[in-house]
Amino acid sequence: MREVSFAEALGEAILEEMSRDSTIFTYGEDIAKQGGIFGAYKPLLGKFPDRVIDTPISEEVIYGTALGAALAGMRPVAEFHFADFLFTGMSAITNQIMKMRYMTGGQAKLHLVLRGPDGITKSGAAQHSESIETIFMHIPGIKVIVPATPYDMKGLFKTALKSDDPVICFEHKLLYETRGLIPDEEYYIPFGLADIKRSGTDVTIVSTSRMLLESLKAAEHLQKEGINSEVIDLRTLVPWDKKTVLNSVQKTHHLVVAHETWKKAGWGAEVTATIQEEAFEYLKSPILRVGSKNVHIPFSPGLQDYVVPGYKNIEAAVRKTVNG
Amino acid sequence: MKYSKNFLLGLYRTMVRIRSFETRAEELSLKGQVLGYVHLYIGQEAIATGVMANLRREDYITSTHRGHGHMIAKGADVNKMMAELFGRVTGYCRGKGGSMHIADLSIGVLGANGEVAGGLPIASGAGMAIKIRKTDQVVVAFFGDGASNRGPFAEALNWCSIFKLPVIFVAENNHFASTWREETTAGKSITDRATGYGIPGVSVDGNDVIAMYETTGEAVARARRGEGPTLIEADTYRIKGHYIGDPEQMYRNKREVEIYWEKEPIKRFESQLIDMKIFTDKDKTNIWSKAQQEMDEAIQVAQQSEWPEIETALEDLFIDDAGYDY
Numbered sequence: 001m002r003e004v005s006f007a008e009a010l011g012e013a014i015l016e017e018m019s020r021d022s023t024i025f026t027y028g029e030d031i032a033k034q035g036g037i038f039g040a041y042k043p044l045l046g047k048f049p050d051r052v053i054d055t056p057i058s059e060e061v062i063y064g065t066a067l068g069a070a071l072a073g074m075r076p077v078a079e080f081h082f083a084d085f086l087f088t089g090m091s092a093i094t095n096q097i098m099k100m101r102y103m104t105g106g107q108a109k110l111h112l113v114l115r116g117p118d119g120i121t122k123s124g125a126a127q128h129s130e131s132i133e134t135i136f137m138h139i140p141g142i143k144v145i146v147p148a149t150p151y152d153m154k155g156l157f158k159t160a161l162k163s164d165d166p167v168i169c170f171e172h173k174l175l176y177e178t179r180g181l182i183p184d185e186e187y188y189i190p191f192g193l194a195d196i197k198r199s200g201t202d203v204t205i206v207s208t209s210r211m212l213l214e215s216l217k218a219a220e221h222l223q224k225e226g227i228n229s230e231v232i233d234l235r236t237l238v239p240w241d242k243k244t245v246l247n248s249v250q251k252t253h254h255l256v257v258a259h260e261t262w263k264k265a266g267w268g269a270e271v272t273a274t275i276q277e278e279a280f281e282y283l284k285s286p287i288l289r290v291g292s293k294n295v296h297i298p299f300s301p302g303l304q305d306y307v308v309p310g311y312k313n314i315e316a317a318v319r320k321t322v323n324g
Numbered sequence: 325m326k327y328s329k330n331f332l333l334g335l336y337r338t339m340v341r342i343r344s345f346e347t348r349a350e351e352l353s354l355k356g357q358v359l360g361y362v363h364l365y366i367g368q369e370a371i372a373t374g375v376m377a378n379l380r381r382e383d384y385i386t387s388t389h390r391g392h393g394h395m396i397a398k399g400a401d402v403n404k405m406m407a408e409l410f411g412r413v414t415g416y417c418r419g420k421g422g423s424m425h426i427a428d429l430s431i432g433v434l435g436a437n438g439e440v441a442g443g444l445p446i447a448s449g450a451g452m453a454i455k456i457r458k459t460d461q462v463v464v465a466f467f468g469d470g471a472s473n474r475g476p477f478a479e480a481l482n483w484c485s486i487f488k489l490p491v492i493f494v495a496e497n498n499h500f501a502s503t504w505r506e507e508t509t510a511g512k513s514i515t516d517r518a519t520g521y522g523i524p525g526v527s528v529d530g531n532d533v534i535a536m537y538e539t540t541g542e543a544v545a546r547a548r549r550g551e552g553p554t555l556i557e558a559d560t561y562r563i564k565g566h567y568i569g570d571p572e573q574m575y576r577n578k579r580e581v582e583i584y585w586e587k588e589p590i591k592r593f594e595s596q597l598i599d600m601k602i603f604t605d606k607d608k609t610n611i612w613s614k615a616q617q618e619m620d621e622a623i624q625v626a627q628q629s630e631w632p633e634i635e636t637a638l639e640d641l642f643i644d645d646a647g648y649d650y
Contacts, residue, residue: 027452056479058483060445064442064444064448065448068386068446069453072384074452074456095438095439096437103420104425104427105419108427108429165642
């Protein structure tokens, strides 16, 4: 095992797969010369000059070309720079990429990956700071991965680069510099398999991405109060691992779902509804959700902290659901 | 003579096959057998035909909502096309796409498209694939005058210009963007916009199949040599409504349409062929009756085909449809 950053784990995944598969190419704004805005492409600097490409700020074409290149047999990896700018090219994703295989009756194999930074960062303000992954879970047609650790980043991304279905990868901006252990040998992590990051008996906390780290922090604090939390990292939202959550809830009888995106109609609502539909009899208290308040992400630190949830909100929700 | 009789009659045959398909599709749509929104290519046949005569099977095209002509000219199977219009399991998309979403990846058709200008980024991506693989394939992106006012047009032209991609942009200016006319398009022409992106722009009579063939031929040769994209504006006229059932009397008068029936590309090519003295009444009758027969068969196949099993509605979202409740 060795320690790497989240950004390095991503760079390694791309480098390893590009070295093996000459159909993979990657492109976007500020990647070839600069190594990516958060440094993830630094391992690629100077390598594969034909296959690591800087592009104009043309989001609809960045996403649409991924589809065209995939249909023409390549495996494109397009960067979206900031998740907020997925909206500027959204039709190429929702109307084209996500519908193409279905509309053509399964003719198309869409081996393409969209990836980039999302999530709320310090004073990023509303157009550079939000979590929008739920939208891609709501509309059918793309696999959604949301890694929280360097280990998961590398393993999930390598799987994405071998997938024959479109994949979108959301990397939280505040995670790029976090560090963790990865094995020296090669590994892949399948989609749809959650990871129990902390075993516990009293309550289940389901989370992803940055909020997973907040959930683990909350679990440590709660342990001191005698509440033993099980923390599940879904790792992928499409598909999401219902089974692992159901098994856990059958054991703990309490569930809190914690994410950074808006609480209102965030992916936690889907998890919550599914668990009450399928495991109501195991629940001893209502399922609680933790998410951002229903406004855009404000600039000033005090305002942002008030809107965006952290470990304290998770702790409060757990206490409420366990203690009533 | 510059072209062989076989070649010229081949162009004529393709145009007639497109016209026959469209005429029958219209008739069956009005009877309720062809389903959904159908946009006819009648009057624009010379464009698809002239362009495609330059392409190889392995070249790519992106088509539009008005895409039947592109499909037929690129070599699609009319049985599978008609069955798709009927929503049957034997259709190109197993009944999931309909007229606006027909694709045949095996002949390089990367999809018709229900989104105006939706194909331009896709064509650009196929161009990137070709450039990386270093083959001499080309891509043709078809679109209309309406699409030239959308963002993807601007983004794709800039993109293909700076990367010198082998993409030929064919603007079929049929003078209507849905119910609107030229007043939606600023400037003198779509061709003029090429200048801004530093690529050649060419205007051509889109109702003249030979002119279409020759103009596109130069652009295709240029693209195959790695010299980058060309924008071609093909002037034509949308003889039929925006879609079948469109109340066209609301925005144009009958007399105007009658004038354009006189200028339509098949009639026009017939007189060129007669002038060249290579076209007999027998040729004409043969070609039309064969096309009719081909469409009769396609309709029969479609009518006799099964509807898709309803459970197949849950297939084709992902490669591994089974096993997950997405």
